[in-house]
Amino acid sequence: MTIYTIMHRIRAEESGIAMIIAVVLLGVMATLMALVMTVSIHTNFATGHGRSWVQALHVGEAGVNKAIAKLQETGGSFSGSLTGSTTEGTYSVTVTHQTRNRFQIDATGTAGGGAGLVATRKLRVTMAPPSSFKYALYSQTIVDTKNNDLITGDVWANQNIIVDANDTVTGSVTAATGYVQVNNGGHVTGDAWSGGFDPSSGQAIYLSTNATLDGTAKASVTAPTDPVTCGGENQSNYKVRLDNGAHIGGNVTTWGTKTGGGTVGPPGIVTSNLCTAAPATQPMPVFTYAPSNYDPATLHEYGTAATSPATAVSDFQTYVGAHKSALSGTFFVNQSGTVNQGVRLDLSGVTLTNDLTIVTNTPIFTNGMTDNTSDAILTLVSTYKPPAGSTCDLNQDSSECTIHLKNNFQPTDKTAVLVYSPYGPVAVKNNQIQFGAIYADSIEIKNNQSMTYDPRVERVVGFGPETATIQTWLELAP
Amino acid sequence: MALLGVVLGALLTVFESVQRSAAFVQNRSEALDSMRVVVDEMTKEIRQATSVSPSSTASMIDMNTYVLGISKHIVYQASGSTLTRSVQGGAAVAVQTRLTSTDLFTYTDSVSNVELVALTLSVNPLNRPDTTLVLTSEVRLRNRGSA
Numbered sequence: 356m357t358i359y360t361i362m363h364r365i366r367a368e369e370s371g372i373a374m375i376i377a378v379v380l381l382g383v384m385a386t387l388m389a390l391v392m393t394v395s396i397h398t399n400f401a402t403g404h405g406r407s408w409v410q411a412l413h414v415g416e417a418g419v420n421k422a423i424a425k426l427q428e429t430g431g432s433f434s435g436s437l438t439g440s441t442t443e444g445t446y447s448v449t450v451t452h453q454t455r456n457r458f459q460i461d462a463t464g465t466a467g468g469g470a471g472l473v474a475t476r477k478l479r480v481t482m483a484p485p486s487s488f489k490y491a492l493y494s495q496t497i498v499d500t501k502n503n504d505l506i507t508g509d510v511w512a513n514q515n516i517i518v519d520a521n522d523t524v525t526g527s528v529t530a531a532t533g534y535v536q537v538n539n540g541g542h543v544t545g546d547a548w549s550g551g552f553d554p555s556s557g558q559a560i561y562l563s564t565n566a567t568l569d570g571t572a573k574a575s576v577t578a579p580t581d582p583v584t585c586g587g588e589n590q591s592n593y594k595v596r597l598d599n600g601a602h603i604g605g606n607v608t609t610w611g612t613k614t615g616g617g618t619v620g621p622p623g624i625v626t627s628n629l630c631t632a633a634p635a636t637q638p639m640p641v642f643t644y645a646p647s648n649y650d651p652a653t654l655h656e657y658g659t660a661a662t663s664p665a666t667a668v669s670d671f672q673t674y675v676g677a678h679k680s681a682l683s684g685t686f687f688v689n690q691s692g693t694v695n696q697g698v699r700l701d702l703s704g705v706t707l708t709n710d711l712t713i714v715t716n717t718p719i720f721t722n723g724m725t726d727n728t729s730d731a732i733l734t735l736v737s738t739y740k741p742p743a744g745s746t747c748d749l750n751q752d753s754s755e756c757t758i759h760l761k762n763n764f765q766p767t768d769k770t771a772v773l774v775y776s777p778y779g780p781v782a783v784k785n786n787q788i789q790f791g792a793i794y795a796d797s798i799e800i801k802n803n804q805s806m807t808y809d810p811r812v813e814r815v816v817g818f819g820p821e822t823a824t825i826q827t828w829l830e831l832a833p
Numbered sequence: 834m835a836l837l838g839v840v841l842g843a844l845l846t847v848f849e850s851v852q853r854s855a856a857f858v859q860n861r862s863e864a865l866d867s868m869r870v871v872v873d874e875m876t877k878e879i880r881q882a883t884s885v886s887p888s889s890t891a892s893m894i895d896m897n898t899y900v901l902g903i904s905k906h907i908v909y910q911a912s913g914s915t916l917t918r919s920v921q922g923g924a925a926v927a928v929q930t931r932l933t934s935t936d937l938f939t940y941t942d943s944v945s946n947v948e949l950v951a952l953t954l955s956v957n958p959l960n961r962p963d964t965t966l967v968l969t970s971e972v973r974l975r976n977r978g979s980a
Contacts, residue, residue, distance in 0.1 A: 376840055383847050390855045394862055405869055479902060486978070828975035829902045830877055 400471065407467025407474035410443040412830075415464025415478045418446030422460045423482070426450065430647055431458070431822065455710070455732070456648060456816040456823060458482040463833065475833040483826040485819030487640035488773060491526065491808035493794040495639055495777070497533070500524075501801040508792070508808025509545065513636040515553075518543060520563075526808075527570065531636045532577050534559050537566040537601075546570035546605070550577045550633025552592040559593045559609060562601035562617055571605035575633035585610050585630035639777045639794060640818045642736055644714050648816045649685040658689030665691045668698050668717055675705060681727075683709035690717050694739060696753045707733055707770060714817075715739070718779075719758045726766040732811055733772045733791075740778035747780035749801045756782040757795070764789065771809035775818075857961050864931070864958040868968045871916065871929045872954055878907055879972040885940070885947040892935040894950070899976070911935035916954075931957045933965050949973050 418439065425433045438447045444466030451459040460480040467473045491508025492498050498512045501519040509526040510516055515533035518524055518541040527545030528535055534553045537543055547568050549559040559574035574593045580586040593610040597603065597617020605623065607613050612627040619625055644660060655674065657667035664670070667690040675682060682705050690698055699718035707726040712734040713719065719737050726733075741747070741755035748754035752761065757779030765788045766772055772791035774781055781795035783804055790809040800806070816822065878898045886895035892911040899905065900920070908919045914932045917925035932955065939951040952970045 372837065372840075376844075379844055380847075383844070383851060387851050387854075390851070390858065394858045397862055398865070401866060401869065405873075408873065825975075827899075829881060829899050831902050 403467065403469075403472045404474060407444075407472050408476070410466035411464045411474040411476040412478075413464070414441050414444040414446050414466050415462045415476050417441050418448040418462035418464060419460050419478055419480050421446070422448045422450050422462065426458060426482070426823075431456075453481075455814075456484055457826075458823060477831045477833045479827075479829045479831050480825055481827045481829075482823040484814040484816045485821055485824045486813050486826075487815065487818040488792045488794060488812050490794075491792055491806055492798055492800075493637070493639070493792070494796065494798045496797045498798045499800070500804070501799075502803065504800050504802075504804040504806070506800075506804075506806045508806070511637060514551075518566075529634060531634050534561065536561045536563075537568065538563045539565055541566045542569075543567070544569045546573070548573045548575065548634065550575050552594075554592075556596075557589075557592045557594055557611075558596045559611065560595045562597045562603065564598045565600040566598075567602050567604075569604040572603050572607045572609070573631060574609035574611060575631040576610050577633045579630050579632055582630045588630075590628060639796075640775075641820065642714075642738075642775060642777070642818050644687060644817060645822070646687070648822065649712065653684035654687070655684060656687045658687065658691070660689065663689040663691035663716070667691070668694075668700060671700060675702070679704055680706050681708040683707065683711050683731075685712040686714070688713070688715040688717065690715070694718070695742075696720075696755065699739075707731060707766060712736070718756065720752065720756075720761070721759070721764055722752070722761045724760075724764050724766070726770040728767075728769050731770045732815065733766060733770055734775070734812075734815055735773070736775045736817075738778060739776075741780070747782050747797075747799065749782050749784045749799055754782075756780050758782070760784070760789075766790070768807070768809075771811040773812040773815055853960075857958070857964075860959040860961065861964070861966065864956050864966055865968075867929060868954050868956055868966060872952065872968045872970050874928075875909060875952060876970045876972050879950050879952070880975055882947075882974050883976045883978070885944070885950070885974070887945045889938065889940070889944050889947075891938055894938050909937075911937050929954065929956065931959065933957050947974060948977065 421439055434450050434452050436449045444464060446462055446464045448460060448462045453459055462478045463475060465475045490511045491506055492510045494512045496514045498510055499517045500522045504522040507525040510524055510528045513531045516528045516530045516535050518537045520539040520541060523542045525544045528543055529548045531550045533551040535547045535549045547560055552559045560572050562568060572595055574595050576585045576588045588610060590611045595607050595609045595613045597615040599616040601617030603619045607619050607625045608629055608631060609627060610630050613625045646654060657670045658664045667688045671686060671688045688700060694717040696718055699720050700715055702721040702724050705724050708728055710731050714736040716738050718739045719735055735758055737757050739757045745755035747756035757776040758774055758781045760783045768790045772789050774793040776795040778796055780797040780799060781793050783800045784802055788805045790807045791812045792808055882896040882898040884897045889895050895908045897906050906921055910917050911932055914930060915927050916929040916932055918928045919925040934955045937953055940947045941949040950972050954968045956966050958964055958966060
């Protein structure tokens with residue numbers, strides 16, 4: 356730099372400009388840097404917390420799974436607390452036994468380290484017997500109601516459903532491989548769905564005079580192999596017949612046609628000759644007896660699954676005779692030898708006072724039974740199989756019904772009743788008022804029955820492929 | 834003086850650029866924070882759903898679920914650029930704005946048999962409409978059919 360240049364800058368008073376520019380640029384850079392740092396730190400923090408948040412859920416689930424494994428190991432007897440950890444965090448779990456074979460699992464998962472990065476989440480899982488019973492009436496073959504019955508709930512039959520004169524089904528009816536018939540003045544408030552037909556009439560769904568179906572009617576074909584010919588099924592067999600005065604409120608869809616003078620709608624769209632697939636048949640829920648499922652303090656076994664005493668029924672009846680006014684608990688009755696209507700469990704005159712479960716290989720009969728409970732479930736399980744060719748006659752007390760409920764079987768709505776008969780018919784007759792469900796090989800109901808589905812019987816221990824499954828999975832405030 | 838003017842002009846330009854950049858970064862960060870909260874909440878509620886109404890669509894999910902262990906009916910509806918949440922038929926409250934798409938929900942198997950819900954939330958941060966932030970989540974229903 357020459358003397359001239361220096362003198363020029365001094366004269367122009369520019370000697371500090373470089374410093375000013377440098378300071379200002381540094382300020383800009385510092386501001387930018389501070390901004391970037393602030394955002395980076397925030398983003399890093401948010402990401403870290405988000406990671407911990409998700410990890411805490413995983414850790415909590417690990418705790419739930421640990422508790423379930425513990426329950427399996429101990430046959431359901433484990434209760435109390437446990438702790439553990441995964442590579443992501445730690446969990447603490449509390450298992451609480453509830454009534455009717457329910458378990459509540461509370462798990463708290465914690466993940467993350469450092470200030471503000473720790474996340475905690477709390478899960479509550481309820482385990483219960485599998486969901487097995489969702490219909491008011493279920494039959495592996497036929498459901499037949501007669502004379503002023505009122506069924507509240509859905510009805511399912513793997514074959515046919517006949518809703519007789521003046522009966523009302525407040526729900527839907529499904530005949531998976533058979534037909535639906537609603538006789539004079541009968542009323543179904545839901546839908547009707549059939550998968551087969553009545554070979555004597557070529558009708559898939561039949562509403563007799565003044566019968567009413569509020570929902571839709573669908574006449575399908577069981578497992579059609581193609582949608583064009585519907586597996587070659589004869590369309591004349593899939594008629595939806597409505598006699599004069601009969602009415603369907605919703606649409607009608609059938610592989611056949613709608614016949615008769617009854618009305619549809621409005622708007623009521625009738626779609627004829629349309630091939631639709633019938634619903635698959637539904638299997639009867641499987642029942643497995645295990646003594647460990649029941650409170651040993653109230654379990655009464657007359658025989659075991661492997662041993663069947665000759666006095667099982669008489670011993671049971673002796674006990675019932677002594678406790679007729681207040682019966683509760685679990686009874687397993689495995690009678691030896693040939694069982695028939697002469698060797699059966701008779702619950703006539705019994706008053707139920709708490710949960711009552713009866714499991715037997717014999718028929719069950721009752722001529723009047725009542726309850727004095729606040730919240731109870733009556734479970735009747737009979738594996739009795741009537742002789743081939745025999746019939747269950749509602750009017751004959753000794754006919755071959757597997758379970759025969761007769762005359763004023765009237766537990767209140769405080770008691771839900773589950774009737775289970777996989778190998779034989781259930782007969783219900785005369786003024787019964789029942790809340791719960793009936794699942795049977797076949798069902799006959801007659802004379803002023805009121806049957807209302809009760810969701811308390813949906814999950815009952817012993818039914819289904821597992822003892823307990825997850826019923827609800829909830830996240831609570833930690 | 835001319836040189837000083839040029840330098841100050843350049844500095845002001847840099848300042849303005851930094852200021853815009855700061856606003857964008859801040860808006861982006863705020864949008865992401867909001868999206869995280871919304872996705873977390875929706876994921877939590879869908880996971881606990883007992884049923885999803887067949888009337889649900891790509892822009893609306895109508896479900897019965899649990900909130901802090903209590904059964905609730907909740908509807909999320911994306912309309913225009915706003916996502917709203919309604920509880921028990923109450924007023925729809927905006928939970929996210931500046932949506933770039935109302936197609937948020939994809940259902941597996943189908944809307945009439947929902948096992949899994951895929952969730953995609955796309956948002957334009959404020960002051961930067963050419964930028965789209967996307968958060969996705971997949972949720973399997975844990976309480977399906979257990980109501």
